[in-house]
Amino acid sequence: MAKTHVTMTVNGEPAEGLVEPRTLLIHFIRENLSLTGAHIGCETSHCGACTVDLDGRSVKSCSMFAVQAQGAQITTIEGMAHADGTLHALQEGFRMMHGLQCGFCTPGMIMRAHRLLQENKTPTEDEIRFGIAGNLCRCTGYQNIVKAIQYAADKLNGVPHKEAAE
Amino acid sequence: MTTTAPTREQREAKLEGMGCKRKRVEDVRFTQGKGTYVDDIKMPGMLYGDFVRSQHGHARIKKIDASKALKVPGVVAVLTAKDLKGVNLAWMPTLAGDVQMVLADGKVLFQNQEIAFVVANDRYAAADGAELVEVEYEALPVIVDPFKSMAPGATVLREDLIGKNTGAHGPRKHHNHIFEWVMGDKDLTDAAFNKADVTIKELFSYHRTHPSPLETCQCVASFDKIKSELTLWGTFQAPHVIRTVASLLSKIPEHKIHVIAPDIGGGFGNKVGAYPGYICAIVASIVTGKPVKWVEDRIENLTSTSFARDYHMTCEMAATKEGKVTGLRVHVLADHGAFDACADPSKWPAGFFNIVTGSYDFPVAHVAVDGVYTNKAPGGVAYRCSFRVTEAAYCIERGMDVMAKKLGLDPAEFRLRNFIKREQFPYQSALGWEYDSGDYDTAMRKVMDAVDYAGLRAEQAAQREAFKRGETRAIMGIGVSFFTEIVGAGPSKNCDILGVAMFDSCEIRIHPTGAAIARMGTKSQGQGHETTYAQIIATEIGIPAADIMVEEGNTDTAPYGLGTYGSRSTPVAGAAIAMAARKIKAKAQMIAAYKLEVHEGDLEWDIDGFRVKGLPEKTMSMKDISWAAYNSPPPNMEPGLEAVSYYDPPNMTYPFGAYICVMDIDVDTGVANIRRFYALDDCGTRINPMIIEGQVHGGLTEAFAIAMGQEIRYDEFGNVVGGSFMDFFVPTAVETPKWETDFTVTPSPHHPIGAKGVGESPNVGGVPAFSNAVNDAFSFFGSTHIQMPHDHWRNWEAAKKFGLHA
Numbered sequence: 001m002a003k004t005h006v007t008m009t010v011n012g013e014p015a016e017g018l019v020e021p022r023t024l025l026i027h028f029i030r031e032n033l034s035l036t037g038a039h040i041g042c043e044t045s046h047c048g049a050c051t052v053d054l055d056g057r058s059v060k061s062c063s064m065f066a067v068q069a070q071g072a073q074i075t076t077i078e079g080m081a082h083a084d085g086t087l088h089a090l091q092e093g094f095r096m097m098h099g100l101q102c103g104f105c106t107p108g109m110i111m112r113a114h115r116l117l118q119e120n121k122t123p124t125e126d127e128i129r130f131g132i133a134g135n136l137c138r139c140t141g142y143q144n145i146v147k148a149i150q151y152a153a154d155k156l157n158g159v160p161h162k163e164a165a166e
Numbered sequence: 167m168t169t170t171a172p173t174r175e176q177r178e179a180k181l182e183g184m185g186c187k188r189k190r191v192e193d194v195r196f197t198q199g200k201g202t203y204v205d206d207i208k209m210p211g212m213l214y215g216d217f218v219r220s221q222h223g224h225a226r227i228k229k230i231d232a233s234k235a236l237k238v239p240g241v242v243a244v245l246t247a248k249d250l251k252g253v254n255l256a257w258m259p260t261l262a263g264d265v266q267m268v269l270a271d272g273k274v275l276f277q278n279q280e281i282a283f284v285v286a287n288d289r290y291a292a293a294d295g296a297e298l299v300e301v302e303y304e305a306l307p308v309i310v311d312p313f314k315s316m317a318p319g320a321t322v323l324r325e326d327l328i329g330k331n332t333g334a335h336g337p338r339k340h341h342n343h344i345f346e347w348v349m350g351d352k353d354l355t356d357a358a359f360n361k362a363d364v365t366i367k368e369l370f371s372y373h374r375t376h377p378s379p380l381e382t383c384q385c386v387a388s389f390d391k392i393k394s395e396l397t398l399w400g401t402f403q404a405p406h407v408i409r410t411v412a413s414l415l416s417k418i419p420e421h422k423i424h425v426i427a428p429d430i431g432g433g434f435g436n437k438v439g440a441y442p443g444y445i446c447a448i449v450a451s452i453v454t455g456k457p458v459k460w461v462e463d464r465i466e467n468l469t470s471t472s473f474a475r476d477y478h479m480t481c482e483m484a485a486t487k488e489g490k491v492t493g494l495r496v497h498v499l500a501d502h503g504a505f506d507a508c509a510d511p512s513k514w515p516a517g518f519f520n521i522v523t524g525s526y527d528f529p530v531a532h533v534a535v536d537g538v539y540t541n542k543a544p545g546g547v548a549y550r551c552s553f554r555v556t557e558a559a560y561c562i563e564r565g566m567d568v569m570a571k572k573l574g575l576d577p578a579e580f581r582l583r584n585f586i587k588r589e590q591f592p593y594q595s596a597l598g599w600e601y602d603s604g605d606y607d608t609a610m611r612k613v614m615d616a617v618d619y620a621g622l623r624a625e626q627a628a629q630r631e632a633f634k635r636g637e638t639r640a641i642m643g644i645g646v647s648f649f650t651e652i653v654g655a656g657p658s659k660n661c662d663i664l665g666v667a668m669f670d671s672c673e674i675r676i677h678p679t680g681a682a683i684a685r686m687g688t689k690s691q692g693q694g695h696e697t698t699y700a701q702i703i704a705t706e707i708g709i710p711a712a713d714i715m716v717e718e719g720n721t722d723t724a725p726y727g728l729g730t731y732g733s734r735s736t737p738v739a740g741a742a743i744a745m746a747a748r749k750i751k752a753k754a755q756m757i758a759a760y761k762l763e764v765h766e767g768d769l770e771w772d773i774d775g776f777r778v779k780g781l782p783e784k785t786m787s788m789k790d791i792s793w794a795a796y797n798s799p800p801p802n803m804e805p806g807l808e809a810v811s812y813y814d815p816p817n818m819t820y821p822f823g824a825y826i827c828v829m830d831i832d833v834d835t836g837v838a839n840i841r842r843f844y845a846l847d848d849c850g851t852r853i854n855p856m857i858i859e860g861q862v863h864g865g866l867t868e869a870f871a872i873a874m875g876q877e878i879r880y881d882e883f884g885n886v887v888g889g890s891f892m893d894f895f896v897p898t899a900v901e902t903p904k905w906e907t908d909f910t911v912t913p914s915p916h917h918p919i920g921a922k923g924v925g926e927s928p929n930v931g932g933v934p935a936f937s938n939a940v941n942d943a944f945s946f947f948g949s950t951h952i953q954m955p956h957d958h959w960r961n962w963e964a965a966k967k968f969g970l971h972a
Contacts (some may be wrong), residue, residue, distance in 0.1 A: 020290065026290075036206035037199020039431070041380040042464040046891035049380060077199035091197040095189055098860045102692025103196030104380045104431025110197065130900040137892070138432050139381045139692045142899040143862030 008072045010035065011079030019066040025059075026050040028066035029076060037077035037107040041136070048135030051108035052076045059116040060134070077107035080114065089152040090114055099148030100138035109135045113149045121157060123149070182712065183705030184919065187856035190697045191716075192690075201429040204384040207399055208456040212386070213242060213395045213412075215447055216292035217466065218282040218299040220274035223310070223541040223884015224323070225303040227270055227281070234298040235284055240291030242454055244299060245283040245446060247271040253452075255445055257326075258415060261438075261663055262515060263334025264344070264506035265326070267542055268442045273306070275323060275504035276543050277884050278469040283446040285458060308541045308884040309342070312478060312501035312943040315538040316340040323504065323539045334506075335515040335537075336900050344506050344537035349520045355532035358493030362484030366572055370564045371953050372557050374476040374501070374878045377690070378896065381431025384466040385875070387447040388457035395422045396451075400444060402427040402719075403437040403689055404729025406665055409721045411440050416448060426720035433691035434868070435547040438509040438731045441471050469889040472509075473542070473878050474549030476501035477557040481565040489575050491584050494531040494596075496522055496561060502537050505544035509731070510553040511661040511668060517553025518652045518818075520597035524562035525606050525650045525822060526584040531596040541884045550929040551867055552653040552732040559649045563934030564941070564951065567646070571945055576623065577646045577938070578614055582607065585648075592915075599652060601820045602914050605848070609910050610648055613824040613846045614910060619644075622828060630946055639834050640948075641970070645827035645939025649931035651922040654737025654819040663728065669814040670738035671725035672746045674703065676807040678796040680789035681713040684746075687727010688739040689718050693861070693925060695735065698853045699743055702919060706747035707754070708774030708788040725810055733821070733923035736853065737914075742813035744918035749809035753795070758786040760800035819914045819922035823847040825935040831943050833970040836962030838874065838940065840903035845931070850913045850922035862928045863905050869932025871897050873940075875957040895957070944968060 003018040010033060017032040029035050029052065029099040038061060041049035045063040052061045053075040056113040067147060080088040090110045093099065109132065116123065128146050137145060154161035172180070182188045195201050232244035247269040250256040257265045270281045284295035305320040312321060322328065322341050331338055335345035353761040359365060385400035396418050402408045405427040405560060413420040430437065447460040462471065477500055484493035500516060502508065510517040516535035523531050570580035585606040586593050593601040613619075626642045633641055658667035671687035684699060700711035718724060727739060728967065751771070756774040762784055769776040775787035786794075795807035828842040845862055852858055875895035879887045888894050913920025933954075940956040941949065947968040952960065965971055 022290065030206075031208070034208070035199070036203075039203065039381065040205065040461075041382075041431075042891045044464060044890055044892065046896075046912065047380060047464075077197075077677065081198055087197065094197050095193040098856050100190075100196055101694065101860060101864060102380070102432040103201050104692075106196050106204065107199045129902075133898040133900045136380065136896050136898065138378065138434070138868070138896070139864045140860060141865075141867035141905060142902050143863050143905055144860060146899065151921060151955070 004067050006066050006070050008069050008074055010074045011076060019130050021065065021067055023066045024062055025064045025066045025069050026061040029061060031143050034138065035078050039104055039107065041104065046136065048112060049105050049108045051111045053111055053115055058112050077110060080110065089155040093148040093151035095146050097148040099140060099145040105137045107136060109137065109145060113152065117153055117156060122153060162166060167495040169227060174773065181426055181704040181708065181710050181774060182701060184701050184851065184853050186701070186854070187700055188697055188711060188854055190694050192694060192696050202400055203381055203429050203431055204386060204399055204459050208388065209388060211698070212459055213285050213287055214289040214292045215283050215285050215450055215458050215460040216289065216296045217280045218284065218296045218301065220270065220277055220279040220281055222274055222303050222305055223308040224275060224306040226273045226306060227301060228304055229302040230282060231300040232282065234300065237458060238291055238295045238298060240288060241284060241286045241295040243285045243450065245269065245293065245450060248756065250449060252732040255415060255449060258440060258445055259628050260505055260507040261512065262506040262508040262510060263512060266505035266507055276884050277543050278466065278543070280442045280470070283450060285450045285454060287657050290930070305842050310540055310542060310880040310882060310884055312499050312538050312540055315342045315540055323541065324326060329860045337708050339836045342539045344502060344539060345515045347516045347535040348533065350532035351530055352532045354530040355495050356495050358530050359482065359484045359495065361691050362492055363481060363487040364485050364572055366565065366569050367480065367482045368568050368951050370479045370481055370951065372475045372477045372479065372560050373874050373954055375474050375549060375872050376468050376473050376878050376894070377434035377436035377547065378468060378894065379432030379434050379436050382462045382464060383437060383441055383443065383471050385444050385447050386457055386459045387451040389451040391455055394418070396426065396448065397424040397426065398448065399426045399428060401430050401437045401730050403433045403691060405689055406687060406726050407666065407729060408933050409442060410666060410951045411664070412448065424720040427689045430689065430691040434550045435474065435509065435731055436472050437691065438547060439472060441509055468878065468894055469886045470543050472507065473503065473545040474547050475557060476546055479557065479561040481561050483565050483569045485569055485573065487582050487752050489573050489580055491526055493521055493529055496533045498535040500535055500537045501540050501542065502546060503540055503542040503544040506537060507544035509547050511655055512663055513660065514553060517548065517555070519554040521555055521599060521650065521652045522558040523560065523595050523597055525586060525648050527586045528596050533597060542880055548732060550865060551926045552651060555651055556930050556933060558932045560934050560937070562651065563647050563938060567938050567941065568920040568950060578610065578619060581646065581648050582610060584700045600817060601650065602817055602916055603912050604650065604820060604822055605910065605912050606648065606822060609822065609824045609846050609848055612908065612910065613844055615827055617826050617842065617844050619826070626688060629723045630865070640830040640832050641943045643829050643831060643939035643943030645935040645942055647825045647931050647935035647936065647938055649929050650820055650822045651927055652818045652820055653733035653926065654815055655732050655734055656818055657816060658814045666728065667814065668728045669812050670727040670734065670742050671810065672726045672739060672742040673810040674746045674750060674808060676750060676792045678793050680709060680792040681716060682709055682742065683715045685724045686718045686739055687725050688717065688730040688735045690730060693730065693735060694857045698857060701853055702743045703747050706744055707751050712802040725812070733926045736921045736923045737819045737917060738813055738815055740921055741815060741918045742811045745813055746809045746811035749811065750807055753790045753807060754788060756803065757791050757799060758796050761786055761794055779845065816916050819850065820925060821847065821849045821922040821927050824925055825931045827935040829939045829943070831940065831961050832845040833965035836958035836965065838956065838961060843903050844906045844908065845928060846908040846910065847924060847927050848910045848912050849924035849927065850911065850917065851920035852909065852911065853921060858924050859907050861925045862907050865926060865928025866905050866932045867897060869929045870903060870936060871895055873933045873936035873954055873956060875955045877955050
């Protein structure tokens with residue numbers, strides 16, 4: 001099948017490759033760019049394990065073609081930690097509040113939470129639950145994911161966070 | 167500058183041992199997208215496999231034509247049963263003593279059954295090829311209802327078994343019958359029913375569902391023709407068992423098979439067994455000489471690899487009019503689909519279903535289970551439970567509620583009257599188990615106090631009156647559940663998988679600097695073993711958990727173990743850790759005695775080293791002992807500080823818990839609002855309370871899903887209805903209730919550290935709590951039992967049936 005040349009910016013670095021028109025963005029990211037943080041859990045856009053940040057939106061990269069991301073600015077989980085190696089507030093929050101178990105949904109969940117906190121810096125618990133409803137987790141029951149996001153929101157807002165993980 | 171010696175508290179804290187909420191080691195990589203899951207593995211020249219699957223539930227295969235597929239650019243090979251027969255792999259043994267087609271041999275027995283395996287140089291080409299394989303079918307009559315399976319004229323499903331009147335578990339009564347499994351004393355039970363004041367009889371169907379971990383089943387097989395060695399990476403909950411089975415099937419010697427389970431994205435029982443995808447990837451790698459990756463998609467996962475439940479339980483209970491249970495009789499019709507592919511210990515065709523007497527002192531009981539074939543996917547695995555314990559707990563907990571209503575007793579009060587009392591442990595159950603320890607009264611009363619149970623019942627009565635007056639359209643349900651699990655399989659005297667005894671193992675090596683590595687026969691799929699196992703070692707031998715690396719999943723380096731499922735990791739491998747650590751501690755004590763120039767008996771353990779009794783300043787830390795063990799051991803002592811333990815448990819462990827669920831059901835929409843869920847778990851000694859709470863949250867969420875909507879349903883033609891996340895209910899953060907957790911601690915008397923296991927308890931106890939709440943709500947309007955799952959439609963239908971819509 002004829003291939004198309006795509007270029008985009010991924011985690012601040014230029015990225016390019018030759019893809020079939022039907023190549024899914026998630027496959028381009030995982031296989032061409034070898035960024036395997038984003039995962040595939042359903043291939044029908046339900047689970048959100050493949051969520052990345054694209055031009056300021058949360059995108060399920062299993063439901064978008066790589067060619068549609070031509071010229072896009074993409075952030076994946078690999079781009080979240082700070083340049084000095086310290087963790088982003090969300091990554092820290094997920095660890096501190098026990099917001100993950102098997103870790104398979106975590107990269108997508110953190111990317112979604114990252115965009116949610118851009119859209120709403122002080123979400124309520126219900127707003128967090130609604131905001132991550134496109135991302136499924138089979139291990140945690142979400143309760144500690146909500147706390148992890150609250151932890152990160154507090155940290156990003158410079159507010160002391162008191163509550164410990166259950 | 168002066169430095170002060172650390173206090174005892176500081177030394178304890180530095181260890182991060184048992185009982186502390188240690189943050190997880192695994193999270194550092196997982197939160198940065200640096201886990202390594204099977205699909206992340208990439209090898210030079212790697213090929214991809216994809217299945218052609220059956221459109222029919224039951225059909226003869228007239229012809230398979232792969233010619234068009236083989237013309238697709240990139241397609242390398244198409245395997246069918248004919249090819250596999252050449253290497254004697256068209257069929258494979260199941261863990262339950264049955265055999266299963268790897269690729270359809272002559273006919274297909276369930277929709278989405280594997281027919282051909284297309285191998286190509288990328289996953290898109292493999293999918294293109296699979297589209298173009300032409301299969302000609304001749305449809306056959308389909309059986310999806312297990313109650314019709316053994317009808318006199320029922321169509322023959324398993325032609326390979328024609329004439330075989332005996333199966334792996336005894337006589338077969340019908341050509342679609344698999345086994346009958348009987349436990350207990352029939353005559354004594356019949357006698358108890360004959361003189362009972364009150365009896366009940368009710369069918370409790372536990373519907374077919376699926377573990378559906380977020381990562382599906384997958385593998386990479388790489389056969390090295392020069393070395394004649396096979397390396398197999400896969401989503402394996404039991405990597406050593408997979409290696410042994412692979413060796414027996416492929417005839418490749420076991421030392422030339424390297425099975426590696428990397429990070430696993432959830433398992434919940436789905437990743438215990440061996441699947442056609444693994445066999446096909448191995449054969450394809452041998453045929454092509456290249457590594458072959460197989461990754462199932464979500465629909466394939468839900469419709470082919472291992473469903474759970476599908477147990478239809480007729481429960482009869484006898485009691486005195488004062489409310490004391492006197493007998494239990496249960497008959498189960500077990501639907502195993504096309505092949506009996508349970509992952510139970512081999513001698514237990516119905517798992518540990520004989521835990522069905524639950525937490526109650528039944529003097530007599532009798533259980534019979536009939537397994538049957540249908541045209542559905544093969545299984546059934548233990549979905550977040552020890553083998554068939556969820557089914558048993560559901561049966562007894564619904565039975566107790568139905569009986570309580572008939573006696574006019576409150577369900578919590580009825581349970582309290584019948585609990586096995588604390589002083590009765592160890593308790594011999596009527597169906598053959600020896601319960602290790604328990605304090606059921608305390609747990610039940612603690613939960614009732616916490617939720618103000620009496621207040622809730624008063625509120626419910628008031629709400630019911632308000633409903634009758636037309637002031638509200640909601641009815642309130644209170645679900646009580648008290649479960650006893652049986653986990654930690656298991657003692658070799660009665661537990662094995664295909665002849666391999668169900669011990670587990672740990673090898674600990676202390677390095678000269680006092681750091682350590684522990685290698686295990688188990689395999690975490692999210693349970694956090696790297697974190698908690700280190701805590702056990704830290705407490706046992708005084709090395710900080712941060713200085714201990716826990717490694718699992720590589721069969722070349724790990725000691726042989728039976729893997730992680732059935733909540734067996736802490737009960738079995740956790741015990742092996744303690745035993746290995748104690749061997750190290752014994753040697754350390756000899757070294758310390760020599761160095762401190764005292765008799766061993768003059769030493770006592772103190773947090774992170776030994777000290778001389780009565781001379782607290784004379785000490786030797788484990789760190790110093792480690793160095794001495796390698797570099798200046800006592801004369802005639804071998805250098806080094808390491809130990810391995812294979813632990814064969816003397817008994818199972820019996821975690822328990824009390825759950826109460828409060829919900830309001832809108833009779834016009836059927837929507838159930840879970841107002842409150844309070845869960846008390848007693849898992850014995852608690853290693854990491856943070857991880858326990860996380861496990862309980864997750865298990866309750868899966869219980870919520872199963873009870874309230876999650877189902878793998880088939881239509882009458884054998885079509886799967888609900889085979890994707892569009893239809894299969896996996897709750898989001900919005901639907902998921904908020905959980906309140908609590909605990910009591912009743913250690914296991916026979917376990918080295920008293921721990922019992924917890925990962926599955928919330929699923930076992932949660933499902934009956936939800937179902938009892940729904941049934942409780944409708945019971946006041948004339949309902950005895952409503953089958954699960956209690957989705958909105960079924961709730962609406964129940965409301966209509968009992969006249970609540972008027």
